[in-house]
Amino acid sequence: MKKKIQTVTGEILCDKIKGTMVHEHIVMDLSHVRGENTSILGDQETLPGIVEELKSLKELGVNTIVELTNIGMGRGPKLLKKLSEENEFYIIVGTGYYKEGYYPPEIDELSIEELEEKLTKEVLDGIENTCIKAGIYGEIGSSYNLMTAREEKVFRAVAKSHKVTGAPISTHCELGTMGLEQRKIFDKEGIPPEKVSFGHQDLNENIHEQIELLKWGAFIQFDTIGKTRYRSDEARMLNLLELIDRGFENQIMLSCDISRKTYLQKFGGHGYVYLYSSFLKGLKDQGVSDDIIEKLTIKNPCRFLSFREEE
Ligand SMILES: [Zn+2]
8 A cells, every 4th residue: 555745735656756955944043042033933033034045945856845943942833834835845844842041931840741743733632722733853952962851751742652653754863873772762652663763873883883773673864964174075975885885775765954044144154955956966976876876865864754544
């Protein structure tokens, strides 16, 4: 039986998706936590530049974006639906909670079971009072070299909700750390590895740990491509080539994680387009085949994101 991907405009079969970005933010507002206004996306100031980039992405063969802004991060399901319809883009919106420091009060007020119920409702019925359904849990995160008690509570609520819905789970590993600890929780809860993707692994300079996550059977994401403040793209590429050489091309997915106004092209940044306009060309120059690039950008996201049973 074929399974479907759940987008903000409804369910689609895998063969509809082309180039995909698996970890992005389009509508987000973290200013209440960070106390500055560069972490706002999708407002009047940034929206025209974002729409321009969506058009450029289309020209580069991209038509699907996984939007991992979730509860407490200024998520905007209605605006995402509008952008999806107006720009003919498939957008998958996330549910869940980000990480310590960004949690709304309900993390303490509700039990694990109550959190689970809330997340399940967002996947099965719709977010808040809309009929827009979440199609993924994410990004759910841990702190730098640490998983706090609240973070563990969120991971367990998500795992329990996953058992009801089957929706994929995408994580935030702060600067690439704590993947193995995240895995421990999923393992204990009996989550199938192929429905888990560990985020920000391109910032994890421990290739043995990356391989351990891959051997478990999960996906890993090279999803901060272009953020050279954290790691050079040359180093990212060498890391990626090594994993491809070792035969893991069926379990890796790519993205840029645009999370600040200043990363947009219009504000002088590398933009969402950078992955497709530049990084992939670099991969090809290194001898990576079109077939493997299709796996990294289309086929792997297809398998990871599909979960709704066809009716
Ligand atoms: Zn993240």
